[in-house]
Amino acid sequence: MADNHKHHFNSFMIFIALCVCTALSVVFDLISIESKVVVAILVFSVAIAKALFVMTYFMHLKFEGKWKYVLLAPTVILALGIPLALLPDIGVHYYTVDTPQLDDHTALTAGADGNAELPSQETPETNDEDDGHTHP
């Protein structure tokens, strides 16, 4: 443990950096950015920066030996298992999803008053005219 503390860093500055990042996230939410994708990219960039600050300094990974790669690389790869397994069917499908909620949603977005909200823009476009079920 003592070895780590030969590597001194200004923890207060890291704390300030983290606070600034958090404030930035809130600002990105409050200023009205049209595209949800842009907001997502901005806030996740900030989140990754914060995570790197915490891991590098607060968790001392900067000062640890090469073992950190051996230990963390496999877990990170395995952690992606479930999201990657779900992605093709749940997240990115070429076919039009047929669920009661979405039927209603289609009815809502076709509503007469024009205030209906369109599907989230991060959602991959699905082609309504494409009867995906008949594809191989």
Add this chain to the structure above:
Amino acid sequence: MKMGLPIPNSKLGMWLFLGTEIMFFTAFIGSYIVLRMGSPGFPTDPDVTHIRIWAGGLNTFVLILSSYFVVVAHEAMVVDNYTKARRFLIFTFVLACLFLGIKSIEYYGKFSHDILPGRVPENAMQSVEKVEKQFGDIVRAEVAAAVPDAATYDDQLNALRSGDQSGEAANVLALAEEYNHFASHVRANLALDQKRDEKSALIILQDGKEVVTKDFRLTVARKKVTLESGKTIVLDAPDIKKTKKVEEDDEEDIAPAGEENANDAVEKPDASAEKEPALYDFTTQDGKTYRGTVEDVASTFTLTFPDGKTQEMPIADVAEERAIDRPELISADATEAESKAQLKVVEDHIHKLTKDDRFAGMLGHLHLSPPILFGNLFASCYFIMTGFHAIHVIVGMILFGIVLLQPSMEGWGDWIENSGLYWHFVDLVWIFLFPLLYIV
């Protein structure tokens, strides 16, 4: 020779544990992202989700500050400044309490608005169904309280109808009648929307009770057979294995007694009345054969309810059967404007009832919950992620609590370092939950 990694075993253990934790939370967070990508129209409006960015932002700050305090406490331990270390660990502990306090305010909002897995209506129909169920639960409880000595709801209601119609009992009865009226119409509409080609009907029984069915069918259930000897026997339709019309030159199979015959009998009751009664051979399931003329006797209504249950009812019990008109409330192909207008009708009706002096105190906060598309998926993801995170916060508090209970902190450096690593990880998870749940 030195074996293994150049770090203390406890620290290696903590990092291995954190490795499993990375997998655990990445599964949640990653799945949430994927589910959101696959759910166009996922709720993000704070007025709908009751997600408060001030709460999330404040909690982010609280955790960052607590992480910083752990670092300060650890640095103090390294230079044997136990007093300072203890002080900053206490600050950390207090901040953890503050985090949970803010979290519980948020959870309270979710519970009070019923934004809970499996309880969020996702379309107009479900909104009406939900308020109908809540209304029914209230009425059944009130009726049961008013007539404690009757066993079933129907008995309780009958006792109310025939009893002293004054005071509180009269109000409870009035509420029950309001509910029956409301439920009849709601169920009729639900039934119609589920399958429009089915014969939904309002059946009014002899005792005045109204029953809404999704489908009803008149069934001629029994056959009275007059034998050639003049003797009569009654055969239940299911007992008849085979029916053969006796022709002079040919024997023709006819359909067994069933729906078609029943409908014919209803629609054309006089069609064969003036003809010579036809002669049939009946073979029963146990192999006996009878020859004679046939007459349908006991007819029943088979009622199919919106929930799929069926009930046989003697025709004599039914006073009137009315076809149900077009849905008054919600229809599946309604546009948004129509849906909203129809929901408003229900909402106003419920609102009017809650303001009615007779029902004061009985209906409580009964109201129509507006539909939230993918609201249940949202609630499930929200609670599983923030719930597991909160459990981790509590575990961290226990780790800090243990060391704070020690009279001297000397020798607890490794413990604090490893607890600190754990606490930073808890902070790390929140760093990703905050933008995911509160911003995007």
